[in-house]
Amino acid sequence: MARTFNGTSQRLWRGSAVALQPPLTLAVWVHPSRSSAYEDVLGLCNASESHSGHFLQLRGPDGVRAAAVTAQQGTFAIARSNAAYALGQWQHVAGVFSAADRRRVYLNGQPGAEDTVAKTPGGLDRTTVAAWESSGGVTAYFAGGTAEAAIWDVALTDAEILALAQGDSPLLVRPEGLRGYWPLGGDFGENDADHSGQGNDLTAEGGPGWMAHPPIRYPQPEPPPPPPSGEPVPRFPVAAGRAWCPGAAAGRIARHLRAAGVHVSGGRAGSARTV
Incomplete structure (x- = not known):
């Protein structure tokens, strides 16, 4: 299963930012259900200031583009996707924030143009999924499904972003840099826990629901070692008797x-x- 949101009152959040400043990578699978609003799907923000932080956004009125955005006290630096996102199907969105003046969005593994406007938001104190916090209130609610949300404190490469878009779990891509990984279903069951090992669990607000999860390749257990050299491999499991x-x-x-x-x-x- 994956999380689904109504676009008006449901979200996931944590009362701390799991990472603060670039280099950062944010990634999430989305299943949008509308293109009439500006919707934030994954972000790190200063909840008390007017629009400060780093986030991934679906910009319906702006050409139906995905975006990686850095905001500082109500001013915005926006890197848009080259292609439009689609409604009613799973797509992968990622943003690489490699420096204060460098950010790029990826839609289904394909990079958009790099934005180079310098922004340095401070005091980040929230991690959000399917909404945004600004000036003490919640806004920019997302309508649709989300899965496999992850945040790294490194700038992933184009090849690594493509691997995620082709179905690799974040646990298979630079796992040492993960600051939070929320499958929101899949092989991990119906929960909002952080499975990166960092303990950054999310809290559900407004009663978000569940929907079918996108197909993901998760890490597999190591096969058992071969028998020591020279010892025959039993062909029939037998016991004395x-x-x-x-x-x-x-x-x-x-x-x-x-x-x-x-x-x-x-x-x-x-x-x-x-x-």
Whole structure:
């Protein structure tokens, strides 16, 4: 499952910013349901100032573009996507904030033009999903679904952003730089916990719901090591005791067991053999 929001009163938030200043990378899967509003999907903000922070935004009235935005006391530096986002389907949005005067947005792994306006917001004290905080109030609510939200304190490369857009979990991309990772479903179940190991869990507000999660490749457990060199690999899992081998199969099974290094004694076709 993935989180879904009504666009008017639902969001996830944390009363601290999991990262403060560039270099930063923000990334999230989104499933938009409207293009009539400016909607913030993932951000770090100063909740008491007028629009200060770093965030990912869907800008419906502005050409239906995704954007990576840095705001400082109500002034904005905006890096827009080259293509429009689509409604009613999962898409990947990421923003790389590599310096105070360098930011770029990626839509489905494709980079937009870099914005180079210098902005340095201070006092960041919130992490937000599906809304924004400004001047003590909540605004810019997002309508639709979100999944696999993540924030790094490093600037990911184009290739790393593309890997995320192609379905790699954030746990597979520079995991040592993760400051927060919120799958919001998937293999991790229905919860808003931080699975980066940093302990930055989110709080749900307004009762957001759940929807089907996008397909994601998660880290897999390591396969067991091979047996030590020179030791045969058992072909049949057996335990000491007596095994009934019916009919002519008894001799054939006994030969296979001996070839696998299992001692077999006694018996005849259609009888019990001791292993």
